[in-house]
Amino acid sequence: MKRRTVLSRAGGVVGIAVAGSVPATGDSRGSPVATRDTYTLLDGTNHATEVVVIEGAQSGPTALVTGGIHGDEISGYRAAETVSGWDIAQGTLVVIPRANTIAIERGTREGTGGDLNRLFPPGDEPASALAQALWGAIERHDPDVYIDLHRSLGIYNVQPGYVGQAIFPTAAGPAVEHAQAVADILNDEKVPWYMPLHKYRAGDPMPESGPLIANKVGQDRDTPAYIVESTSFLLDLDTRTDWTTRAADALLARHGIERTGGR
Numbered sequence: 001m002k003r004r005t006v007l008s009r010a011g012g013v014v015g016i017a018v019a020g021s022v023p024a025t026g027d028s029r030g031s032p033v034a035t036r037d038t039y040t041l042l043d044g045t046n047h048a049t050e051v052v053v054i055e056g057a058q059s060g061p062t063a064l065v066t067g068g069i070h071g072d073e074i075s076g077y078r079a080a081e082t083v084s085g086w087d088i089a090q091g092t093l094v095v096i097p098r099a100n101t102i103a104i105e106r107g108t109r110e111g112t113g114g115d116l117n118r119l120f121p122p123g124d125e126p127a128s129a130l131a132q133a134l135w136g137a138i139e140r141h142d143p144d145v146y147i148d149l150h151r152s153l154g155i156y157n158v159q160p161g162y163v164g165q166a167i168f169p170t171a172a173g174p175a176v177e178h179a180q181a182v183a184d185i186l187n188d189e190k191v192p193w194y195m196p197l198h199k200y201r202a203g204d205p206m207p208e209s210g211p212l213i214a215n216k217v218g219q220d221r222d223t224p225a226y227i228v229e230s231t232s233f234l235l236d237l238d239t240r241t242d243w244t245t246r247a248a249d250a251l252l253a254r255h256g257i258e259r260t261g262g263r
């Protein structure tokens with residue numbers, strides 16, 4: 001018989017109206033299960049977007065994962081949606097699968113207010129209401145690692161100007177080392193030998209002043225953060241979604257968050 005021990009979240013995250021708290025899928029070994037809460041950022045506006053908070057049965061680090069910062073990067077937000085369905089053994093996994101709701105609905109890179117991933121100047125206030133709300137979620141959950149899932153149109157260092165098949169770390173903590181380790185995992189497990197151009201690599205650490213959300217996490221909070229860029233060049237949507245999802249899984253594992261199940 002399956003025993004379910006649901007950990008109370010004691011009212012959820014302070015200062016947030018928790019929309020629902022349900023036990024995540026239990027496992028068959030009778031161990032305590034994770035819990036899953038959701039709440040909505042910018043509720044009641046056309047930027048409204050769901051935040052999923054998964055708590056492992058044991059205490060541990062906190063990770064925050066986003067998809068859909070760019071609304072036309074389907075593999076990024078599909079991967080984030082998959083991550084939001086996972087159970088974890090320990091720590092806290094916060095996922096904002098569809099960060100830029102308007103852009104996703106329009107199928108465009110930008111929603112309103114310009115390119116969302118250029119509105120996070122290190123050392124300064126985020127430059128739109130949505131950017132401020134996303135940054136507020138980062139400050140509230142205080143993650144030990146941040147992962148932002150994207151899609152590129154081409155390949156880094158092969159097609160000028162494109163960033164695909166790279167994992168860009170911040171300079172904080174062990175991010176550079178972990179980015180390379182996860183690139184190696186993806187190349188071993190996912191990228192076929194006959195697609196050498198599609199091998200993942202660790203990109204250069206983000207430049208100090210870059211106004212990207214991941215970079216602001218690295219610069220302002222001295223926290224490891226990553227941008228995962230999987231390319232649509234000769235890769236179908238399901239494949240690049242799968243590879244992006246695996247990158248998130250491997251990065252979380254490198255930061256001590258072990259996935260135990262989920263859809």
Ligand SMILES: [Zn+2]
Binds near residue numbers: 069
């Ligand atoms: Zn992007």
